[in-house]
Amino acid sequence: MWFMELYDTPSRQLDKFIYEVLQPDSIFLEQLRRAVHTICEFLRDNCFAGAPPPRTRVLKVVKGGSAGKGTALKKSSDADLVVFLNCFEDYEDQEKNRAEIIREIQKRLVECQQQKHFEVEFEVNRWPNPRVLSFQLSSRTLSESISFDVLPAYDALRTVCCPAWLPTLPGDS
Numbered sequence: 001m002w003f004m005e006l007y008d009t010p011s012r013q014l015d016k017f018i019y020e021v022l023q024p025d026s027i028f029l030e031q032l033r034r035a036v037h038t039i040c041e042f043l044r045d046n047c048f049a050g051a052p053p054p055r056t057r058v059l060k061v062v063k064g065g066s067a068g069k070g071t072a073l074k075k076s077s078d079a080d081l082v083v084f085l086n087c088f089e090d091y092e093d094q095e096k097n098r099a100e101i102i103r104e105i106q107k108r109l110v111e112c113q114q115q116k117h118f119e120v121e122f123e124v125n126r127w128p129n130p131r132v133l134s135f136q137l138s139s140r141t142l143s144e145s146i147s148f149d150v151l152p153a154y155d156a157l158r159t160v161c162c163p164a165w166l167p168t169l170p171g172d173s
Helices: 002-008 011-022 026-046 065-069 091-116 156-161
Strands: 058-064 078-085 119-122 133-138 146-154
Touching: 002 011, 026 058, 026 065, 026 078, 026 091, 026 146, 058 065, 065 078, 065 146, 091 119, 091 133, 091 146
Parallel strands: 078 146
Antiparallel strands: 058 078, 119 133, 133 146
Protein backbone atom coordinates (compact mmCIF):
# COMPACT_ATOMS: atom_id res chain seq x y z
CA MET A 1 0.00 0.00 0.00
CA TRP A 2 1.08 3.53 -0.63
CA PHE A 3 0.43 4.38 3.05
CA MET A 4 3.63 2.57 4.03
CA GLU A 5 5.53 4.26 1.22
CA LEU A 6 4.32 7.62 2.49
CA TYR A 7 5.36 6.77 6.02
CA ASP A 8 8.88 5.94 4.81
CA THR A 9 9.19 9.00 2.54
CA PRO A 10 11.54 11.73 3.82
CA SER A 11 9.92 15.17 3.96
CA ARG A 12 12.19 16.54 1.21
CA GLN A 13 10.74 13.93 -1.18
CA LEU A 14 7.04 14.44 -0.40
CA ASP A 15 6.37 16.53 -3.52
CA LYS A 16 7.88 13.79 -5.68
CA PHE A 17 5.82 11.14 -3.85
CA ILE A 18 2.61 13.09 -4.38
CA TYR A 19 3.37 13.60 -8.07
CA GLU A 20 4.40 9.99 -8.76
CA VAL A 21 2.06 8.04 -6.48
CA LEU A 22 -1.06 10.09 -5.78
CA GLN A 23 -1.71 12.53 -8.61
CA PRO A 24 -3.29 11.20 -11.79
CA ASP A 25 -1.54 12.04 -15.04
CA SER A 26 -2.80 14.72 -17.41
CA ILE A 27 -4.20 12.11 -19.82
CA PHE A 28 -6.46 10.64 -17.14
CA LEU A 29 -7.50 14.09 -15.92
CA GLU A 30 -8.60 14.94 -19.47
CA GLN A 31 -10.47 11.62 -19.72
CA LEU A 32 -12.14 12.39 -16.39
CA ARG A 33 -13.10 15.89 -17.53
CA ARG A 34 -14.61 14.51 -20.75
CA ALA A 35 -16.52 11.76 -18.91
CA VAL A 36 -18.03 14.24 -16.45
CA HIS A 37 -18.87 16.58 -19.34
CA THR A 38 -20.55 13.73 -21.25
CA ILE A 39 -22.76 12.77 -18.29
CA CYS A 40 -23.60 16.42 -17.51
CA GLU A 41 -24.48 17.03 -21.16
CA PHE A 42 -26.65 13.91 -21.19
CA LEU A 43 -28.47 15.01 -18.04
CA ARG A 44 -29.02 18.57 -19.30
CA ASP A 45 -29.91 17.91 -22.93
CA ASN A 46 -31.07 14.32 -23.41
CA CYS A 47 -32.21 12.73 -20.18
CA PHE A 48 -35.81 13.94 -20.29
CA ALA A 49 -36.07 14.72 -24.01
CA GLY A 50 -39.18 13.24 -25.54
CA ALA A 51 -40.94 12.88 -22.21
CA PRO A 52 -44.67 13.63 -22.29
CA PRO A 53 -45.87 17.02 -21.00
CA PRO A 54 -45.39 18.45 -18.51
CA ARG A 55 -41.81 17.68 -19.42
CA THR A 56 -39.22 17.50 -16.66
CA ARG A 57 -36.39 19.91 -17.33
CA VAL A 58 -32.94 20.09 -15.82
CA LEU A 59 -32.45 23.59 -14.45
CA LYS A 60 -28.76 23.12 -13.67
CA VAL A 61 -26.17 20.49 -12.82
CA VAL A 62 -23.69 21.19 -10.03
CA LYS A 63 -20.47 19.16 -10.01
CA GLY A 64 -18.90 17.86 -6.81
CA GLY A 65 -16.78 14.96 -5.67
CA SER A 66 -13.09 14.80 -6.49
CA ALA A 67 -13.77 15.32 -10.20
CA GLY A 68 -15.80 18.46 -9.57
CA LYS A 69 -13.35 19.88 -7.05
CA GLY A 70 -10.17 19.01 -8.95
CA THR A 71 -8.89 16.71 -6.19
CA ALA A 72 -8.92 13.36 -8.03
CA LEU A 73 -6.35 10.77 -7.02
CA LYS A 74 -4.97 7.78 -8.91
CA LYS A 75 -7.38 4.85 -8.65
CA SER A 76 -9.82 6.97 -6.67
CA SER A 77 -11.92 9.47 -8.56
CA ASP A 78 -15.59 10.21 -8.25
CA ALA A 79 -18.09 12.73 -9.51
CA ASP A 80 -21.13 13.85 -7.56
CA LEU A 81 -23.69 15.55 -9.77
CA VAL A 82 -26.56 17.40 -8.13
CA VAL A 83 -29.31 17.75 -10.74
CA PHE A 84 -31.79 20.54 -10.03
CA LEU A 85 -35.12 19.77 -11.70
CA ASN A 86 -38.22 21.83 -12.44
CA CYS A 87 -40.58 18.97 -11.51
CA PHE A 88 -40.12 19.29 -7.75
CA GLU A 89 -42.50 21.76 -6.10
CA ASP A 90 -40.79 21.61 -2.68
CA TYR A 91 -38.66 19.32 -0.50
CA GLU A 92 -41.59 17.04 0.34
CA ASP A 93 -42.32 16.62 -3.36
CA GLN A 94 -38.65 15.83 -3.97
CA GLU A 95 -38.71 13.14 -1.29
CA LYS A 96 -41.97 11.67 -2.60
CA ASN A 97 -40.96 11.57 -6.30
CA ARG A 98 -37.19 11.09 -6.08
CA ALA A 99 -37.27 7.30 -6.67
CA GLU A 100 -39.32 7.71 -9.86
CA ILE A 101 -36.89 10.34 -11.19
CA ILE A 102 -33.89 8.14 -10.34
CA ARG A 103 -35.48 5.19 -12.20
CA GLU A 104 -36.07 7.43 -15.24
CA ILE A 105 -32.48 8.71 -15.24
CA GLN A 106 -31.21 5.13 -14.97
CA LYS A 107 -33.45 3.98 -17.83
CA ARG A 108 -32.27 6.84 -20.04
CA LEU A 109 -28.60 6.21 -19.17
CA VAL A 110 -28.99 2.59 -20.27
CA GLU A 111 -30.40 3.82 -23.61
CA CYS A 112 -27.68 6.46 -23.95
CA GLN A 113 -24.73 4.16 -23.37
CA GLN A 114 -25.07 2.59 -26.83
CA GLN A 115 -24.97 6.00 -28.55
CA LYS A 116 -22.07 7.39 -26.52
CA HIS A 117 -19.96 4.21 -26.49
CA PHE A 118 -19.59 3.91 -22.74
CA GLU A 119 -20.75 1.36 -20.21
CA VAL A 120 -22.52 1.99 -16.95
CA GLU A 121 -22.73 -0.48 -14.10
CA PHE A 122 -25.34 0.51 -11.55
CA GLU A 123 -25.02 -0.15 -7.84
CA VAL A 124 -27.98 -2.02 -6.43
CA ASN A 125 -29.80 0.30 -4.09
CA ARG A 126 -31.46 -1.44 -1.16
CA TRP A 127 -33.62 1.52 -0.19
CA PRO A 128 -37.23 1.82 -1.41
CA ASN A 129 -36.78 5.58 -1.87
CA PRO A 130 -33.11 6.09 -2.77
CA ARG A 131 -31.53 9.54 -2.55
CA VAL A 132 -28.95 8.90 -5.24
CA LEU A 133 -28.27 6.97 -8.44
CA SER A 134 -24.78 5.46 -8.15
CA PHE A 135 -22.93 3.94 -11.07
CA GLN A 136 -19.49 3.19 -12.47
CA LEU A 137 -18.73 4.56 -15.91
CA SER A 138 -16.14 2.87 -18.09
CA SER A 139 -15.21 2.93 -21.75
CA ARG A 140 -12.43 1.91 -24.08
CA THR A 141 -10.98 5.43 -23.83
CA LEU A 142 -10.88 5.54 -20.01
CA SER A 143 -7.84 4.09 -18.29
CA GLU A 144 -9.95 3.39 -15.17
CA SER A 145 -13.63 3.52 -14.29
CA ILE A 146 -15.17 6.56 -12.63
CA SER A 147 -17.74 6.47 -9.84
CA PHE A 148 -20.74 8.75 -10.30
CA ASP A 149 -23.46 9.74 -7.85
CA VAL A 150 -26.41 11.58 -9.39
CA LEU A 151 -28.63 13.35 -6.87
CA PRO A 152 -31.95 14.79 -8.09
CA ALA A 153 -32.79 17.95 -6.16
CA TYR A 154 -35.37 20.65 -5.60
CA ASP A 155 -34.00 24.10 -6.43
CA ALA A 156 -35.10 26.08 -3.37
CA LEU A 157 -33.25 29.20 -4.54
CA ARG A 158 -35.22 29.30 -7.78
CA THR A 159 -38.37 30.31 -5.92
CA VAL A 160 -36.44 33.06 -4.10
CA CYS A 161 -34.68 34.33 -7.22
CA CYS A 162 -37.63 33.90 -9.56
CA PRO A 163 -40.85 34.90 -7.78
CA ALA A 164 -44.15 33.40 -8.91
CA TRP A 165 -45.25 36.66 -10.52
CA LEU A 166 -42.45 36.38 -13.11
CA PRO A 167 -43.42 34.63 -16.36
CA THR A 168 -42.38 30.97 -16.55
CA LEU A 169 -40.16 29.51 -19.22
CA PRO A 170 -41.75 27.40 -21.97
CA GLY A 171 -41.96 23.82 -20.77
CA ASP A 172 -41.97 24.74 -17.06
CA SER A 173 -44.78 23.30 -15.04
